Amino acid sequence: MPKHRGSAATRVAAVAAALALTALAAGPVQAARAGDGPGAAGRDAPDVLPAVLPDLVAYYDFAHPVPGDPARERDRGRSGTDIDLVNGGAAMRVPDRAYPGAGTALQTAQVSPGTAGNDDWKAGVHAPGGVPELGAFNGAAAATVMGWFKVTGDNPAPDSGTPAPDDRYNAVGLAGVLSGDSDGHGVRALLELIEVDGELRLVALGRRLDGGASQTFAAAADWRRLLPRDRWVFLAATFDYTDGSMALYRNGERLDGFYTVPGDPWQVGGPGEHRASPTDPAGIKIGGSFPQNTRERNPCNCRMDGLMFLDRELSPGQVRAQYRLMAWPRP
Numbered sequence: 206m207p208k209h210r211g212s213a214a215t216r217v218a219a220v221a222a223a224l225a226l227t228a229l230a231a232g233p234v235q236a237a238r239a240g241d242g243p244g245a246a247g248r249d250a251p252d253v254l255p256a257v258l259p260d261l262v263a264y265y266d267f268a269h270p271v272p273g274d275p276a277r278e279r280d281r282g283r284s285g286t287d288i289d290l291v292n293g294g295a296a297m298r299v300p301d302r303a304y305p306g307a308g309t310a311l312q313t314a315q316v317s318p319g320t321a322g323n324d325d326w327k328a329g330v331h332a333p334g335g336v337p338e339l340g341a342f343n344g345a346a347a348a349t350v351m352g353w354f355k356v357t358g359d360n361p362a363p364d365s366g367t368p369a370p371d372d373r374y375n376a377v378g379l380a381g382v383l384s385g386d387s388d389g390h391g392v393r394a395l396l397e398l399i400e401v402d403g404e405l406r407l408v409a410l411g412r413r414l415d416g417g418a419s420q421t422f423a424a425a426a427d428w429r430r431l432l433p434r435d436r437w438v439f440l441a442a443t444f445d446y447t448d449g450s451m452a453l454y455r456n457g458e459r460l461d462g463f464y465t466v467p468g469d470p471w472q473v474g475g476p477g478e479h480r481a482s483p484t485d486p487a488g489i490k491i492g493g494s495f496p497q498n499t500r501e502r503n504p505c506n507c508r509m510d511g512l513m514f515l516d517r518e519l520s521p522g523q524v525r526a527q528y529r530l531m532a533w534p535r536p
Contacts, residue, residue: 208487230528252306252511253376254527260349262286263489263514267298268308278311278328282514286330286338288489291498293326294314303353303437303510310353313492315504318363319370325504329496335485342382344483347518348394348411350380350525351441351454352533356434358506360398361405363490365501375400378493378503379440380512385484386415389495390502393486394444394514397503398428401465407431409451411471415482418470422451425461437510439528443518446481449473452521457528459521489514 253261264282271277271287276294280286290297293430298309316324330336335343342348364372395410399421406423422442423502424431432438441454448470453460456467491509494502511531519527 212250223528235371252304252531253513254523254530257513257527260515260517261513262339262516263512265491265512266308267311267510270295270298280338284338284341286336286489288328288330288491289496290325291327291329291496297326297328299508301355301508301510303355303508304439305533307353307510310355310508310510311491312357312508313505314358315362315365315501315506318365319363321501323498323501325493325501327493327496327504327535328491329489330492331383331387331488331495331497332437333487335385336488337421337485339486339489340480341516342393342486343385343515345481346445346447348444348446348481349441349513349515349517349519349524350382350394350396350409350444351439351519351524351533352380352512353437353439354379354432355437355508355511356432356506357508359479360506362504362506374503375470376503377405377489377505377507379505379507380489380509380514381410381490382514383487384415385413385482385486387487387489389487389497389499391421392490393481394442395490396440396442398432407440407453407455407460408465409444409453411444411446411451413446413449413471413473413479413481414461415484417472418466420449420451420470421465423462423465424452424453424455425463426508431455431460437508439532441519441524441527444525445518446471447473447479449479452520454524454528456532457525459524 261282269279301310314326377398379396381392407424412419493504
């Protein structure tokens with residue numbers, strides 16, 4: 206397949222225009238329903254379950270640009286971890302309601318399938334020494350990653366880093382917290398699609414120890430049924446670092462699944478207390494790896510909204526209640 210020709214600016218402009226036209230079909234932009242700034246969710250957030258608020262480390266509704274810098278998104282959780290909208294900037298906020306009362310959503314996408322470069326639309330933050338604002342995940346006993354996701358294009362995407370035109374990535378990045386020693390790819394807690402025994406599956410993928418082995422909990426159902434194209438779905442993944450257990454949820458209901466790594470990859474079988482490594486995460490990645498924009502990997506042709514990162518494991522009842530709070534229309 207021939208390489209894509211034309212400047213990077215031209216390609217990005219074309220993608221932005223195409224995505225904007227698609228977004229217009231979703232209807233007018235709605236006003237944000239919650240307050241502004243770090244911790245504002247605790248003062249005025251009808252879309253966040255009160256039981257969730259104390260542990261809401263980071264929360265992004267993609268309707269609160271950083272003042273003076275629309276290419277960044279404000280964290281409305283307690284940590285104040287603002288993130289970058291990489292490569293697409295403000296154009297990545299599109300008018301599409303994930304749930305009643307929502308406003309703009311985040312569009313992520315592969316921009317140049319035939320070119321090895323760094324122009325994919327993704328979001329997040331990365332710091333090699335760790336992001337201090339995410340210190341709640343330093344030595345955490347558990348974590349939860351959840352939010353709204355909609356597949357909008359071809360996934361998994363063509364692998365732009367190989368010369369073979371038919372190569373595709375073996376994963377599709379949704380959202381996760383990086384490990385303390387991450388180069389922008391390795392994670393402590395992640396929702397994604399990834400190949401398991403040659404078949405793409407929706408998974409929770411976690412790592413307790415920096416530099417240690419990861420474990421994957423894979424949903425048994427076909428990922429295309431769980432994430433049908435052009436339909437918003439609420440997903441959640443929970444991680445218990447004390448006993449090595451994980452769980453997946455779709456629209457508030459727990460999913461059947463299986464662990465892919467035998468034995469004790471998180472090393473929780475021995476005596477003593479088991480927690481995540483005592484390091485600040487190197488950041489957050491959304492819609493693909495390497496939020497510092499040094500490489501491309503596992504892009505997601507998707508939209509996302511209401512992304513929540515918590516430093517504890519929500520119960521099945523709490524996940525269900527959070528979904529219902531957002532999904533059910535309110536007067």
